[in-house]
Amino acid sequence: MSDQGSLDLRVQPRVAEAIADGTPLWWKIQSLVSSSDDLFIKKLSRNDTSWADDTGKHQAGFYIPRPIREQGFFPDLIASNPDKPHIFHAEFNVLWPQTGETTLSGMRHYSNKGPETHFTRLPHTLFRNLTPASLLLSGKFKATIAGCWYWMIVLDSADEEAELLETVLDIQSGFHYALFSAAQFEEASRLQQDDKHELIDRLQHAIRNGSLESTAREYANLPSPQIIAEDARAQWLRKHGLDHFDPWLIARPGDAIMEISRDIEFTLYRKYELRRRAAELVALLSGKGDLVTSVVNHFPDIDRLLLSASQQRKTRAGRSFEHHIAASLEAGGIRFVEQAVTGGRRPDFVMPDLRxxxxxxxxxxxxxxxxxxTTLRERWKQVSSERMDCEVLLATVDDRVAASTVNEMAAAGIRLVVPESLKASNETDYRTSASVISFRQFFDSELKASRPFLLR
Structure with a gap:
């Protein structure tokens, strides 16, 4: 049974304030992390959440992977019933900051059935209607709060907090679960410390000798998206000992494209981005009075600068994805043209040609x-099979697309092409859908088998 009630957090006023209703969720997370030693993060599979939407078919709760159970984050499991020595269990209080309740939750492992442990007795509302690839974030307190050693938060992958968490901890595209220290969260950086210190020293030196304007201009010139994309592919090829980005030689071309565009290239890009935006902000605020006055007076300019950075980041991500698909088609000897204008439209790739x-x-x-x-949301509706009179496929690395959206696209005559790991994943809604194929299937079935004339 659940042990739920109001929280007595008088011994931890900072945490109590963070948990209070109306406090932004990211602020709650930051405060909770600062009161914790270790963190557990898991990308939730459909089995972890489907029970919340269909309580008649599934036992309520999510699964804890065996490696996590064995690393000491959660309490040790014991077999206390001599008649059932194969059943191992533990019970402990958990704080759920999003609802303000505590539960006497349980872990249960049937050693005769498999390696995973079932986590039960938890707030159902937090697990309902979640977007695929949502995240569970849990922490172990340094000292008990409201009688709890643990706290748990569920982050819908469609919300900004999930993206913030992935950004802060540099969570890669192939992530499933891991343990982190609270220090990693608090000290996580987009750049290596040496690079950051070098940038700080350079900007401070520029302020002292009056060269800040020229330094900002120097950092403003980011490499073109194509150059950064080529550098990222070169890194991936070196890592895998390959000379060409040939989809016929790469076992999982979609996974390769996803790793390069979402992980390697983004790491390269954010290094250049930090230099540029930091220099712009310093130039904007430097030498114009005290910091508070400068920030208040120039807030509209700061807002425009940050908005520009966000828009550029999104545009870069889309072009990056297209660059790597084009490189794969080119290396594979496939006939295609990019961005061909037809009837007011500009399809990303037309095969074999516009004529x-x-x-x-x-x-x-x-x-x-x-x-x-790269991401769909409602943007997939910009892609239409009408008046094309041919097969229309939509490639994406978005793991958050719900089954209802997949079905809606299929009804519109659009099939999805996704990385191999996303097609096979239990964390997405792609696995059982016939209208979703992997990049491997795209190259083998849609091109080589069905349209060999598209190969040079």
Whole structure:
């Protein structure tokens, strides 16, 4: 049974303030982390959450992977029933800051059934209607609060807090679960410390000798998206001992594209981005009175600068994805054209060419359109199979697309192409959908088997 009630947090006023209603969730997380030693983060699978939306078919709770159970984050499991020595269990109080309640939660492991441990007795509302690839964040307090050693927060992957957590801890595209120290969270950096110190020294030196304006101009020149994309692919090829980004030689081309665009290239980009935006902010605020006055007076300029940075980051991500798909098609000897204008549209990739696509005498199978979007949301509706008279496929590395959206796209005549690991994952809604194929299937079935004339 749940042991729920109001919280007595008088011994921890800072945490009590963070948990209070109306406090932004990210502030709550920061305060809770500062009162914790270790963190556990898991990308929730569909089995971890489906019970909340369909309580009649699944036991309530999520699964704790065996490696996590054995690393000492959670209490040790014991077998206390001599008649059932295969059942190991533990019970402990958990604080749920999003609802302000505590639960006497349980862990149960059936050693005769498998390696995973089931975590039960928890607030159902937090697990309902979650977007695929949402996150569970848990911490172990340094000292008990409200009788609890543990706290847990559920982050919907469609919300900004999930993106912030992934950013702070540099969570990569292939992440499933891991333990982190609270120090990692608090000290996590987008750059290595040496790089950051070098940037600070450079800007401070520029302020002292009056060269801040020229330094800001120097950092303003970011490498072109194509150059950064090429550098990222070169890193990936070196790592895997390959000379060419050939999809016929790469076992999982979609996973390769995802790793390069979401992980390697973004790491490169944010290094340049920090230099540019930090220099712009310093130049904007330097020499204009005290810091508070300068920030208040120039807030509109700061707001515009940060908005520009956000928009550029999103645009770069989209172009990055397209660059790597194009490189894969080119290396694979596939006939295509990019951004061909047709009827007011500009499909990302037309195969084999625009003339064939616009021909009135061709069969529908003689042309193919491939669109590319890193994230979908409602943007997939910009891609339409109408008036194309050919197969339209949409490539993405978005692991947050719900089954209802997949079905809606299928009804509109659009099939998804996703990385191999996302197609097979229990954390997405792609696995059982016939209208979702992997990049491997795209190259093998849609091109080589069904349209060999597209290969040079």
């Amino acid at each position: 064939t696509l616009q021909s009135r005498n061709r069969a529908p199978s003689e042309a193919l359109v491939l669109a590319a979007k």
